[in-house]
Amino acid sequence: MADLIGGIPLFVLEFGDELVYFTPYTITLFLLALTFTLLVLISRPERQIDIAFGGDAYRAKEITVAEMRFRRFMAIACGLATMGAMVTGDIFNFTLFTAMVGITNVGIVAAVKSRHVQDAAYQYGLVALAATVPLFAGAAVYAAVTGSLSMIELMKGTVPAVPLIAKGMLVLGVIGEGMAPFYAAKAEMFRAPGAPYVIMCSLSSLLIFLRVVEIVMLG
């Protein structure tokens, strides 16, 4: 099993029935989420240049301090949710962190005063909201069939096999949070200025997808 997933757990931290565990794979993902969250903390946003096509005019977009503070807060929250999703050993917690990533992704661009970006964030929010249905339903089927939401129990192979439909719903829920083919609206969100914050939208979706690939290989 360790061959298929990200290696043997190196460290398990128990909070009652809650588990946090690190494998070489999840440590790699966690460190990447941490690195980009630190970048959000210490970076100032760029001054995006807009060109008026058909002429020589250009202008720099300015981000107000209030807007920057709010978006930085949302980006850090997104980073923390992503880190949680990388290390949790509980499938329900993973789905909660994933849903939080979807909400914070909308928050990162919600304060941008651009109609394009607002429309894209609204459309993305609808898709992400709809995706939480298969996401939580998948976790519910996991619990109903195996009687456990612990990834360590699934890894041991002591619980009944998880049906393919549960794994499919979990993956569909995560894909709906911003992976292809549901990422079209997200691409438009990248028009927003504030590169260090906007990058978190993409990074968080990729990382939770990489984590769910590992999760569905358990059990």
Added chain:
Amino acid sequence: MIAELVLATLFGLLLLGIHRKIIARIQRRPGPPVWQEILHMLKFSFKTTWIPKTASPVLFVGVVLIAIGIWTAAFYVLVSGGSLLVILGIYLLHKIVEHGFGLSSGSPYGKYGGVRSVISAASEIPLFVSIAVIAAYTHSLEIARIMEYQEAAGPLLITAFPAAGAMFLVILSKMPFGPFSIVESKELVSGYKTEHFGIWRAGLEICNGLKTFVLLGVFLGVFIGPLSLPLLLLGMIVLVVILAFACAVTPMMSPFDSVTIQMLVTGGMLVYAAFVLAVVHP
């Protein structure tokens, strides 16, 4: 390990030079010498460097270091026969690096390169499906185990040819001047890397050299099996020649067409993966 890393980078850049030369000769141009990409990297290392006034300085510089860091890690995973999942993760994170390069400068050309990079995320899905098929055949995602399997059962290039084709498409999407190179097309000047110059561009060149070496090395290891060093290098050159022909005779697609073709390939691969999982290795 550092010596191997440097040699892999230089060989990767040499492969990119061969790629450019072959494309040029097919198009009846003389083309640059094959070591041009190595010269580029050296030239940029000693050019005047600064950070644009509009850039987000920490991200502008940090993303170069992250790019080199992730592909160094990928090289280590390849050499140690580690997990294909980690390589998949690094491949996906290269997308974030492209976003970072494009968005951090404030330039509209870089920004649209970054946005196109998000759109072209569809190119990763055939890779996921390839990996699922490989896992079905070999019951492992460790590169070393996959190579052992092929020593006993023959190359996956023959038994899982569609998966090899899908991964070839993934590599093609990362080659310069290819049909899917929409992130650095000429209407965007140089796309996501437009504003990175001097030592920052040299860092990007190093990343590109390593990335080329690692992706071709993974392809050969996963679909051909264990090879001696001379055969591995020869195999990489043969792959680059094939890729160069594909790039030379195919026009660059529009972003919409690029994504459509990648999604069609993904659909075909999903059917194939379902067949493998249901019939060949239930």
